[in-house]
Amino acid sequence: MNQQEINQILDEMEKKAEKDIEVVFNKRLKAILAQMLEMHRKFGRNGEASWTDVNKYNRFNQEMKLIAQQLNADYKAIIKLIRESEERLYIERYLMMAYLLQQSTDEEMGFKIPSVEMIQAALANPVEFLTLPKVFEAHRNDIIRRLNIEIAQSxxxxxxxxxxxxxxxxxxxxxxxKAILVARTEGGRIKSQVDLAIEEQASKTARLTKVWMSSLDTRVRKSHRMLDGQKADKDGYFHYGAWKSKAPRLWGVASMDIQCRCHTIYMVNGKLPEYRRGRDYMDDTYQKQLAARIDAYMTDLGLTYRQAFNKAYKQVKPPSVTVPFMSYEEWRKQLSEEE
Incomplete structure (x- = not known):
């Protein structure tokens, strides 16, 4: 297991949550279309409904009120979906990162299963108007208003x-x-909060340094491409212009945080942690060769940190070793039994 694989696992979890959100909206779209079809059937002639007939006896307002009530319930369901997804993201990332760092060093780091209070503190957005209920209240009001206008004009x-x-x-x-964008941004913020919690605990027994890793594609914003490969300062901050942040999506600046897909890569005692059966990924010679190859690819070929890492990782191989191995599942079970 390494940090790239952990990121991929969590990305799949986020995609699952986004699909669940799409299901909610698709069901509501289907219901609204059926509702409008019935209105055309009742009040229409030759496939067209008369505004006079539709608006008579307050019919139109009653139909719009029903849509508003249904959308209100939908947004409550979406908030619940996102919160459940965030809780899963927090727990899974925390435990997988804890397992990786713990097994990659000889030190006991004292990781424990995150408490409910710890998780809830991380989930709470410190900016009042950026909490999920506040954000989705504005979204709900916007879509109700827009549907009223579009249907009335039609x-x-x-x-x-x-x-x-x-x-x-x-x-x-x-x-x-817009809802999926919110879910994606919030999921990323939670992952960054997890990293800070992991960093705080692991730093008690090991020397942690972190590097900013941008995405591979051309959709990466200029500021984040410039941050790519940057190492955090002695206080754990990344810098861009006058701004600073301890992790992606925690700048407190919308243009830097929204829909950011960057990651933090941790080095433990100067090494990139990785743990697998039969291979010594923490071998000093291997780590030096890997680091040198990454730097060379970034300098000579102009690759991003992720591109350089992936290319070097395929070419530099760690030595074989015969040592006791504990799987993630075994480690997690043992941790639960110790609680």
Whole structure:
């Protein structure tokens, strides 16, 4: 196990949460379309409903009120989904990172299963207006307002059900993307909070240094590409211009935090931690060769830290070794029994 593999496992967990959010919005879209189809059937002639008939006896407002109530319940469900996902992310990242660091050193680091209080403190956004209920309250109000406008304009223009459906699908697609963006940003913030907790505990017995690792693709913002490969200062901060942060997504600046896909890579006592059966990844010679190859690829080929790491990792091989091996599952079970 290494940090790249841990990141990949957690990325898959986040994708699962995003798919669950999409399911909620798809169900609501289907229900709203069915509701509008029924209105066209009841009040329409030749496939078109009359605004006069739809608006008579407060019918339109009653239908919009029903949509608002349903969306309110949907957003409550989405908040619950995200919070459950965040809790899983916190626990899994904390334990996997703890296992990796513990098994990569000879020191007992004193890791324990995170308490409920520890997790809740990490989940709480310190900025009041950026908490999930506040953010999604604004999103819910926006989509209700937009649906009211789109549906009313469609009826007033005498559009067919098909034209109205396109309007509704576009509106729901817009709010679905915003919800997934929030989930992605919050998931990243939680992973960074975990890293700080791991760093605090592991630093009691080992020397930890950390490096900023950007994503591979061209969608990486300029500031984060410039941060790529930067080592944190003696106080644990990364620097960009006048700003500083101890981890990705913790700058407190929207342009630096939103939808950031960067990671922190930790080095323990100057070595990149990795633990597998039959291989000594903490061997001094191997670690020096790996570090030198990474630096060379970044300097000579202009690769990002992640690209250089992946390329060097494939080429530099650690020595074989016969030592007792404890799997992550065995280690986690043992940790639970000690609680």
């Amino acid at each position: 009826f007033q223009a005498g559009e067919s059900y098909t034209d109205m459906a396109i309007r509704i699908e576009n509106a729901m697609g817009w709010t679905r993307k």
